[in-house]
Amino acid sequence: MVAVGSKCRVCKGPAVIDLPRHNAHFCTEHFVELCRRQVVKAIERFQMLTRDDRVLVAVSGGKDSLAVWDMLVELGYRADGLYVGLGIGEYSATSADYARAFASSRGLHLIEVSLRDEYGYDIPTAAKATKRVPCSACGTSKRHLFDKAALDGGYTVLVTGHNLDDEAAVLFGNTLRWDVGYLARQLPVLPARDGFPKKVKPLIRLTERETAAWCIVRGIDYLVEECPMAAGNKHLEYKASLNEIESRSPGSKASFYLNFLDNMAPLLAGRSAAATEQLGECRSCGAPTTSDLCAFCRIVEKASAHDPVPVELVLGRGRGRR
């Protein structure tokens, strides 16, 4: 990750990572300190969390969610984990192992929900049954179960591990279409409202390279593979475009996302679809929805009636947007 002989910007000791956007190298200790400072800065700037909050972290077994859980616990927050079993073949089986191993190594509480066991379907089957891209059924399912688990468990805040690359890529897609409704709600904090918990993203100031390095230096094993069903989706294309821009001009990605929050988001306040829509209750599950039956229950209805579809049958069709 770094040229031999490079020195830490802070202590001049041997560096373990170079961060071109900070135009500097860091040793393990000062890299960890930098990451922690970025997370604290995000939490404070956007009033994400207080010590009184009961925090639920959505955990996938990947680097970002394990890193944010680790950081929050280390910073003194009371944070449990939530793992949703998506039934994406070997990928899901392995990801669950990583989530469980991390929780047990730290003595943390991990809630588990299984789509197949509790709702009678999995993501490959949902993709086939709804004839939509897997990322769409997956996003809807996860959002619903995250919200439900947070509310049912009495948690005051739901944390997700979205990092700077994730948020910049979503912003990039919404900007390419100038979708004002989506742009207006692309904020690192969504307040609680009408049956939705407060949701926050403490990793918005760290790149995925940095969260991966955090896990490595902190000795956290995580699932390295991307979800096989996401291959070729637009989100990954947008990340690639931004990475090219970043490699030519280090810092571009952070300024794209963070300047949006500073300069543009305030001008869009109140323009999200959510700001104006009228919500009723889903007739099946009671969740807030603009329809008679919520999007999650529509998936459950179709997918649970469908014969199980193995993941191999629907691979390479992941072309959705988040």
Add this chain to the structure above:
Amino acid sequence: MVAVGSKCRVCKGPAVIDLPRHNAHFCTEHFVELCRRQVVKAIERFQMLTRDDRVLVAVSGGKDSLAVWDMLVELGYRADGLYVGLGIGEYSATSADYARAFASSRGLHLIEVSLRDEYGYDIPTAAKATKRVPCSACGTSKRHLFDKAALDGGYTVLVTGHNLDDEAAVLFGNTLRWDVGYLARQLPVLPARDGFPKKVKPLIRLTERETAAWCIVRGIDYLVEECPMAAGNKHLEYKASLNEIESRSPGSKASFYLNFLDNMAPLLAGRSAAATEQLGECRSCGAPTTSDLCAFCRIVEKASAHDPVPVELVLGRGRGRR
């Protein structure tokens, strides 16, 4: 430009060009018709021109400016041309030949201004003398001389040949920085105000591939080379990024720029720097400026006192932004 055997979408005759973003092929006649329709649409939608206008077209000798001049004359507008000699070695000499040849072949009036003869400098010398990127000195010089020629000549509108690729690339750069002041003024029409003429961009709905094809099918010879001093600048990088996105999703570039005009520009009205700044008169030339001496006169002062610098000495340093 097109696979053998392809047929025009309109008449089913042999096609000469494929346009992926329209998902169609066109013969010469219907390609020309499509271009004309796009230009008329831009002119009408943004109230760019009327038949009573006296139009001055800024002409570089490249495809865009010759195409727009050709189209406007063909559509019945009264349009003269303006060529500014920038003194960029062989590149400028050749570009002037193309501009003159086009004007004389159509019996059109071409005004010529020479930076070296009339103001005592050229762009390579200005870049060296001001220690800034050549594109910066060039943009400032051209904008000033375009404005001055339009006002001095009694023209009511200044036309430039900026195409969809140009505008999308500038928008892309301003969006990466979320520079709200620049975003707010990125409009295809700037109304006349305080010593500035009205300025319009009729080619915003045509790509540079389309303006090049227009010139080819209309028999217009133009300078194909890019300006040697622009090599490696950010504007060209942004074009390349957008072209990659476009190749994966045809139509992305047009929707990026045109959706901005429809969805976002109205929200930014009144937020440009120009909307709030107080303009005085330049003490040297009288042009509107926020300083004592306008940016153009500052360049003239420095560059005309400097020994002439041949273009070869400053090549490859063009890293500016428009």
